[in-house]
Each structure stands twice: as C-alpha cells, then as structure tokens.
Amino acid sequence: QKEVEQDPGPLSVPEGAIVSLNCTYSNSAFQYFMWYRQYSRKGPELLMYTYSSGNKEDGRFTAQVDKSSKYISLFIRDSQPSDSATYLCAMSGKETSGSRLTFGEGTQLTVNP
Amino acid sequence: DVKVTQSSRYLVKRTGEKVFLECVQDMDHENMFWYRQDPGLGLRLIYFSYDVKMKEKGDIPEGYSVSREKKERFSLILESASTNQTSMYLCASIARGRLYGYTFGSGTRLTVV
Numbered sequence: 654q655k656e657v658e659q660d661p662g663p664l665s666v667p668e669g670a671i672v673s674l675n676c677t678y679s680n681s682a683f684q685y686f687m688w689y690r691q692y693s694r695k696g697p698e699l700l701m702y703t704y705s706s707g708n709k710e711d712g713r714f715t716a717q718v719d720k721s722s723k724y725i726s727l728f729i730r731d732s733q734p735s736d737s738a739t740y741l742c743a744m745s746g747k748e749t750s751g752s753r754l755t756f757g758e759g760t761q762l763t764v765n766p
Numbered sequence: 767d768v769k770v771t772q773s774s775r776y777l778v779k780r781t782g783e784k785v786f787l788e789c790v791q792d793m794d795h796e797n798m799f800w801y802r803q804d805p806g807l808g809l810r811l812i813y814f815s816y817d818v819k820m821k822e823k824g825d826i827p828e829g830y831s832v833s834r835e836k837k838e839r840f841s842l843i844l845e846s847a848s849t850n851q852t853s854m855y856l857c858a859s860i861a862r863g864r865l866y867g868y869t870f871g872s873g874t875r876l877t878v879v
Binding site: 659684694695699745746753759 | 801809811824866868870
C-alpha cells in the first residue's frame with residue numbers, strides 16, 4: 654500500500670467551479686502537508702503548506718488537514734483557466750530523514766473557459 | 767530569484783549509454799534530491815544528498831548513481847541507460863532542517879531509444 658494516495662483524476666471543470674482535490678495517507682508521523690502545482694513542462698512549485706490539523710486560506714485556495722482521518726484536501730474557489738495544472742500533495746514529518754517528502758501521484762486539472 | 771537549474775530540458779540517448787544529468791542550485795542548500803516522474807506513479811525518489819560527498823538511496827535507486835562533489839551541484843548518473851529509464855527527471859533542493867518548501871528545477875525529459 655502506498656503511504657500517500659491521491660485521487661488520480663483527470664478533472665475537467667468549467668470556469669468558476671469549485672474544485673476539490675484530495676489525498677489520504679497512512680503514516681501518522683506526517684506533520685507537514687503541502688500542495689504543489691505543476692504546469693506543463695515545468696517543475697512543481699509550492700502552492701500551500703499546513704502544519705498539523707486545521708485549515709489555511711490563501712486567496713481562492715483553502716488547504717484542509719484532518720489528521721484524525723488522515724485526509725487532506727485543497728479547495729479552489731472560482732476556478733480559472735490559469736489554474737489548469739497538475740496538483741501534487743506532499744507530506745513530511747520530523748522523523749523524516751534529510752527533509753525528504755512523500756508525494757501523491759498527482760491530479761491533472763483542466764479548467765475550461 | 768533563487769534557482770535550481772537542470773542542464774538539459776530534453777535528452778535522447780541510446781540503450782547502454784552512460785548518461786549524466788546535472789543539477790545546480792544557488793541557494794546554499796544542504797539537501798538535494800533526484801526524483802523521476804511517470805504518469806500514474808507520481809514522483810519517486812531516486813537518491814538524495816544531505817551534504818557534500820554524502821548520499822542516501824531513495825525508493826528506486828537501482829540502475830542509478832549520484833555524485834555530490836560540491837555543495838551546489840548534484841549529478842545523477844545512469845550507468846547503462848535502458849528504455850525503462852525513459853522518464854521526466856526532477857531535481858530539488860531545500861535547506862537543512864526545513865520540512866516543507868522544496869525548490870524544483872524545470873526537469874529533464876530523457877528518452878532512451
């Protein structure tokens with residue numbers, strides 16, 4: 654079983670839709686939860702991170718972590734064509750050697766004008 | 767602007783060739799990583815390094831080696847390229863002690879024929 658499972662998609666939504674991206678994990682030692690965005694032919698870039706449980710909001714993006722259920726989500730409100738990308742969840746914990754991250758497999762999102 | 771630079775965007779090599787992928791970062795980061803990214807499999811860690819001349823195997827090190835002679839440079843070596851090593855290769859770096867916020871390069875798309 655993979656340590657991190659991500660809804661694989663792909664997802665195709667109309668402009669303005671609310672998008673929900675989700676990951677589950679099995680390692681209870683994970684404490685930092687991240688979302689990376691990767692545009693076509695580019696490397697991933699950090700979009701948001703959350704420490705432990707709770708919500709974090711940044712503009713149209715909200716990251717949610719539920720450690721009791723080992724479930725994290727990224728919500729995108731009023732989605733735009735420029736949000737079309739692959740979204741990767743990633744996790745780490747203090748016991749993780751050398752700052753290594755464990756990634757989900759990514760969800761490809763297309764927002765149609 | 768801080769950067770992780772991968773020397774080639776696209777490479778085509780023949781089966782059996784020795785292949786060098788180079789990565790340079792200008793952020794004085796201690797930790798550097800090599801991942802490969804494949805559809806449906808996400809990012810998988812090949813090797814990482816937490817200091818000059820130090821290296822640790824990731825999840826899929828077979829067929830690869832690495833070299834870190836200088837802090838800013840981390841090289842991935844395919845000793846004898848095979849077609850199943852056709853992939854997108856991503857380099858990343860992060861400062862020691864940080865548990866989120868990798869900086870990724872733009873990737874090298876390697877095709878082995």
